[in-house]
Amino acid sequence: MTSTPDLPGPAESAPEQPTPVKSGKAAPARTRKRGERSGALTVSLTSSAEGDWTVEVLVGAKRVVSSTPVQATDVAAVSRSLPPAVAEVITSALVEARRRQQERVAQLREELAAAQRTLEQLGVD
Template sequence: MAGQGSTAAQRGLTEQDVAAVREETSSGRTVTVWFTPAAVGVPAGGSAKVLAVGDLAEGDFIQVRPAGSRDALFCSPGELTRSRPARGSAKSRQPAETATDHTEAPPAAAVRPVRARRAAPPAEPASATPATGRPAPEEKVVASPAPAQPSKPAPARPRRRNERSGALTVSLTSTGEGDWKVEVLVGTRRVVPATPIQAADVAVVSRALPPAVAEVITTALAEARRRQEERVAHLREELDAAQRTLEQLGVD
């Protein structure tokens, strides 16, 4: 009977686990998870680091990087667990899976070719026997060619978790203070959350875009610069006033 740790590893992440992983990842902490047998294209029991947890409540919205790999995969909660599997659990399943593969088809030696025997002609009357008294030649047995053994179908290609489909959407957003962020969606899935970028980088990118788009971005950058200049001027006035007050309070 399997222990409680094995049962937890089979169960996958609960809603409470997903909420905890999202909070820890957002705070910058490193979260380690393990793949359950439900994971596709990766060995069960392998570990991975959580990169991000999307806002979706269903489907593959947890982004992880398997140990020893540079690829990022998207998994569902049922494919991951926070319970470390028992040692050797991943290796112990491999011999069983290999044995199962060998028992799918019977060995080639068990398939015997079918030999077809041609029907003998009807017996002739005694009067038809040649006068020489020699016995009639025996009918030869002709073996038909053995039917070709059907080839074993190729195994289905495992689905790779990092294959993405859908329209790619890159969004740039800015605030009145001149702060810019970029966000990337594949279909309805957020693959890159809102990430801050420098206004100078936005200005460089806008030069490679169509003139209408570049004009909108340039206008937004100019307006943000104007507001910051006004703020700087106001702060300087306050600083000068504070400096004069400080000089008046000086003691000779």
């Protein structure tokens, strides 16, 4: 007689192997919506000596709006809705920029008048 090794039959199955368990915590599911950013929101309003205003926006360390020109009238309108201390600083900057522009206009008028006189003197009749 020949002997055959014991093999499991169709009704029998090999014993189940335990499934390996991963150690550590599972990564948390992402709950942020697409386009949503995390981090602090920083809005910077900047004035130049000439009275030009720009605004830029950062979310965390990422610049989401680069330096964009803003009209001084819009800055004045927004400043009225901010706390008084902030509005006072902005208003002061606007007043100083206006004063500098008035001086520049006066200087340009003088230069224009001088140029006009020179032009008249150079006139050929």
